[in-house]
Amino acid sequence: MHSSARNLPRCLREFVRGSPDRHRAAHFLLPTFAAAQGTAMCGLVTRFKAQPGRREALVSLLLADVDGMPGCRSYVVAEGPADADTIWITEVWQDEAAHKAALQRPAVKASITAAMPLIASFGRQRETRVVGGYGLGERRGYAKEDTGE
Missing domain, CATH: 3.30.70.100 (Alpha-Beta Plaits)
Known part of the structure; x- marks a missing residue:
């Protein structure tokens, strides 16, 4: 799993972990949550x-x-x-x-x-x-x- 995926909510971490292309899933989801961390x-x-x-x-x-x-x-x-x-x-x-x-x-x-x-x-x-x-x-x-x- 992408190292930054730990910042995702648990349900989305499980989605990334279960995805056939984990890196693509993490890259798609991580920017969505960057805004919540003040790095939009x-x-x-x-x-x-x-x-x-x-x-x-x-x-x-x-x-x-x-x-x-x-x-x-x-x-x-x-x-x-x-x-x-x-x-x-x-x-x-x-x-x-x-x-x-x-x-x-x-x-x-x-x-x-x-x-x-x-x-x-x-x-x-x-x-x-x-x-x-x-x-x-x-x-x-x-x-x-x-x-x-």
């Missing part, structure tokens, strides 16, 4: 528009150097399928302090500065309190060599 993950969902015809360049910039951000559990850049200029970013951070610290990193500041001329407008940013989900226990990155490109 925070999430951000942001929509914005690239300058006309500049979305591909902006996406490339947003995906550059995303590895190695301490406290980042998930960082997803997605294109809006109905609009050639819309971009969505969904982020999950260990906590709000980790996100604020990332914004102070020189590489992040440089990326933001480089991205600004490519952004036409910002939509509303939504903050969320992340309570769980698949993939949050271990951050996996995308690499071109994984696809054979």
Whole structure:
């Protein structure tokens, strides 16, 4: 059983123990109870528009150097399928302090500065309190060599 599963209520510990994939069950349930321990993950969902015809360049910039951000559990850049200029970013951070610290990193500041001329407008940013989900226990990155490109 995952070592942190001891923090779960007894009935859920038994569920994890009896699950065929104990680690996946623990990773799914543990973030749900992190909030009760005062360590809630925070999430951000942001929509914005690239300058006309500049979305591909902006996406490339947003995906550059995303590895190695301490406290980042998930960082997803997605294109809006109905609009050639819309971009969505969904982020999950260990906590709000980790996100604020990332914004102070020189590489992040440089990326933001480089991205600004490519952004036409910002939509509303939504903050969320992340309570769980698949993939949050271990951050996996995308690499071109994984696809054979």
